[in-house]
Amino acid sequence: MRTTLLLSALLALAACSGPYFTRGSDDPSIDEPAMSVRLDREDLRVAMEQWYAAFNDSAFVKEIPQRERKIAILAIENDTSEHIGSALRNLIELVETHLVNDRVFQVVSNDTIVADAIAQERLRDLGDSVDPETVALLGKEFGIHYFVHGRVGETAEKTRDTRRIQYFLFLKVTEVATTQRVFQLQIPITKQVEG
Amino acid sequence: MNSGRGALLFIALACVGATGCASYEERMRSARRAYYDGDLDRAVELLEEAADSPGVDRHVASLELGSALLTAGRYARATWEFEEADNRLEVLDYTSVPLEDLASFVLGGEMKDYRASPPERVLVNTLNMLAFLGLGDPEEAAVEARRLRILLDRTDVPEDELYANDFAWALAALTFEAAGDREEATDAWRVVPGSPLADRRLTAGALAEGERAGTVLVVVQRGKVPVRREAIYLFPVGDGLHTLHVPTLVPRASSFTGAQVAVDGAALGEVPTLFDLGAHTRQRFEREFTRLLAAAVIQAVPRTVLTESLREQAVAQADDEHKPAVEALAWIASFLLDLGLAQLTPTDTRSWSLLPEAFHARRLNLPPGEHRISVGLRGARTVDLPFDVTVEPGRLTLVHVATGPHEGWRPLPAARRRNLEGRPEAEKALEILEAAAWWREHIRP
Numbered sequence: 001m002r003t004t005l006l007l008s009a010l011l012a013l014a015a016c017s018g019p020y021f022t023r024g025s026d027d028p029s030i031d032e033p034a035m036s037v038r039l040d041r042e043d044l045r046v047a048m049e050q051w052y053a054a055f056n057d058s059a060f061v062k063e064i065p066q067r068e069r070k071i072a073i074l075a076i077e078n079d080t081s082e083h084i085g086s087a088l089r090n091l092i093e094l095v096e097t098h099l100v101n102d103r104v105f106q107v108v109s110n111d112t113i114v115a116d117a118i119a120q121e122r123l124r125d126l127g128d129s130v131d132p133e134t135v136a137l138l139g140k141e142f143g144i145h146y147f148v149h150g151r152v153g154e155t156a157e158k159t160r161d162t163r164r165i166q167y168f169l170f171l172k173v174t175e176v177a178t179t180q181r182v183f184q185l186q187i188p189i190t191k192q193v194e195g
Numbered sequence: 196m197n198s199g200r201g202a203l204l205f206i207a208l209a210c211v212g213a214t215g216c217a218s219y220e221e222r223m224r225s226a227r228r229a230y231y232d233g234d235l236d237r238a239v240e241l242l243e244e245a246a247d248s249p250g251v252d253r254h255v256a257s258l259e260l261g262s263a264l265l266t267a268g269r270y271a272r273a274t275w276e277f278e279e280a281d282n283r284l285e286v287l288d289y290t291s292v293p294l295e296d297l298a299s300f301v302l303g304g305e306m307k308d309y310r311a312s313p314p315e316r317v318l319v320n321t322l323n324m325l326a327f328l329g330l331g332d333p334e335e336a337a338v339e340a341r342r343l344r345i346l347l348d349r350t351d352v353p354e355d356e357l358y359a360n361d362f363a364w365a366l367a368a369l370t371f372e373a374a375g376d377r378e379e380a381t382d383a384w385r386v387v388p389g390s391p392l393a394d395r396r397l398t399a400g401a402l403a404e405g406e407r408a409g410t411v412l413v414v415v416q417r418g419k420v421p422v423r424r425e426a427i428y429l430f431p432v433g434d435g436l437h438t439l440h441v442p443t444l445v446p447r448a449s450s451f452t453g454a455q456v457a458v459d460g461a462a463l464g465e466v467p468t469l470f471d472l473g474a475h476t477r478q479r480f481e482r483e484f485t486r487l488l489a490a491a492v493i494q495a496v497p498r499t500v501l502t503e504s505l506r507e508q509a510v511a512q513a514d515d516e517h518k519p520a521v522e523a524l525a526w527i528a529s530f531l532l533d534l535g536l537a538q539l540t541p542t543d544t545r546s547w548s549l550l551p552e553a554f555h556a557r558r559l560n561l562p563p564g565e566h567r568i569s570v571g572l573r574g575a576r577t578v579d580l581p582f583d584v585t586v587e588p589g590r591l592t593l594v595h596v597a598t599g600p601h602e603g604w605r606p607l608p609a610a611r612r613r614n615l616e617g618r619p620e621a622e623k624a625l626e627i628l629e630a631a632a633w634w635r636e637h638i639r640p
Contacts, residue, residue, distance in 0.1 A: 085338075
């Protein structure tokens with residue numbers, strides 16, 4: 001009897017140790033806490049909602065001619081000291097998904113543009129503004145009327161046991177024909193780690 | 196009889212204390228041996244075990260693992276390891292930390308998590324830049340370059356040291372260039388304007404009209420950085436003999452003195468040294484040594500007072516007949532106990548030991564297309580390593596070589612004690628120990 005009890009206790013202990021796995025659909029709260037100072041899905045969702053609301057309300061979207069609605073998301077440059085490249089690629093996909101589902105614009109996917117070697121080389125050297133040759137290429141090769149590009153900057157500060165990063169996400173929409181910026185939004189995101 | 200029993204108990208205590216723990220060198224020997232004998236898979240496996248274990252070596256083992264992964268060309272895994280190290284690694288600067296902390300961390304340090312030296316900390320981002328460039332991801336490498344710049348801006352590193360690592364700055368500048376961050380590249384080049392990596396002239400071949408050159412960056416990590424070992428100094432205090440345990444640097448011989456490069460069979464000469472890490476480490480240690488000695492004294496004071504006290508008590512309790520024998524036994528026992536107590540808080544000899552003696556680098560600006568880059572390691576032995584690379588216009592391709600797996604494993608040389616005679620810091624250390632013994636004897640018997 002004593003042996004059985006001891007074995008049961010040991011089995012219970014063994015069952016209590018080791019890694020635990022949880023499905024987000026079973027426990028949605030696991031998506032909520034910030035796990036690092038990088039950008040997570042919640043940050044992207046909030047950023048996306050802000051951008052989408054402002055974009056839809058803008059005079060640019062309301063007044064856009066019916067025939068000139070071909071748009072592409074080019075790149076969001078990471079100018080921070082955090083490895084958020086994959087989060088920014090996801091953000092591009094999110095923006096594309098919203099635009100496709102809205103049916104207001106015809107979306108030329110980022111993958112199509114990146115697959116073009118010349119465009120890829122030009123986009124790699126893309127700075128804060130897009131040079132006239134790249135703009136011409138986008139119009140000529142892909143028939144794009146507008147493109148979205150952006151960058152993320154940061155202000156990073158650190159005290160003895162706290163590190164805070166204030167991200168500034170800038171998203172800009174440029175008209176290919178005129179190279180004029182027709183819409184621009186800045187979205188702030190702050191992350192902090194203590195201890 | 197009582198005095199004889201006391202002396203025996205004293206000796207037993209001393210013998211128990213004298214059985215010390217394995218040093219970092221002993222704990223890492225198998226992994227280092229596998230690495231330097233060229234068995235990188237085995238080295239990675241052993242270092243993964245050490246980095247995943249909850250012991251005090253996990254943080255430094257993670258750095259060693261990052262180095263081994265980078266050498267093995269397992270860049271993605273290396274970036275993960277270096278990022279983890281970057282996030283959790285704390286820094287301890289022997290040249291500025293308070294003496295009490297230095298005594299606690301360095302001379303009882305193997306009881307605690309590893310703290311990197313500032314030059315090691317800088318190299319986490321430097322090697323991670325290389326790993327991301329190896330992956331062909333200059334944007335992520337640029338993130339490491341920014342982290343490096345922020346680190347150097349924030350840390351209280353003296354200016355001569357801040358700019359000592361030309362390789363890190365030049366690599367950062369080249370990385371920013373490759374990522375298309377022109378302003379940041381310009382800022383970084385300003386720190387190292389004369390760097391050989393700044394040369395944008397075509398190295399070999401010719402460009403067709405309108406064609407853009409690509410860049411091949413050849414990086415050679417040559418030799419083995421000096422590592423720490425414990426040196427024991429003997430000091431006579433009162434009638435007894437006592438010990439000071441201080442980390443010291445030991446050099447490690449390399450089979451190679453330099454590297455040469457050839458492109459498509461045409462010899463281009465040396466891959467120049469951009470950062471002599473070994474010399475930098477030795478200079479830094481010279482600056483640290485006085486403080487290390489002072490910290491060792493702080494740690495030795497209670498040990499000296501205790502063992503002297505026990506020795507004197509044993510002698511005082513001995514009857515006249517046995518006194519000479521007890522005195523001799525107590526002298527031996529107090530010395531052994533001193534050694535044993537020191538082993539209970541072993542000197543921290545951990546360091547990132549898979550780092551090289553020197554970083555060599557050369558920039559090759561080549562026409563787009565297939566090229567064979569040959570890196571020749573020269574010295575007591577000669578090793579030729581060919582790399583077939585595809586150069587793309589405006590892109591950077593990394594050719595990375597570490598001589599480590601071609602060096603062959605050799606046991607670490609013994610720690611050589613420095614001659615402390617006549618050195619003011621050593622005389623001061625002796626005075627402090629003597630004063631402590633005198634204080635115990637006369638003021639608070």
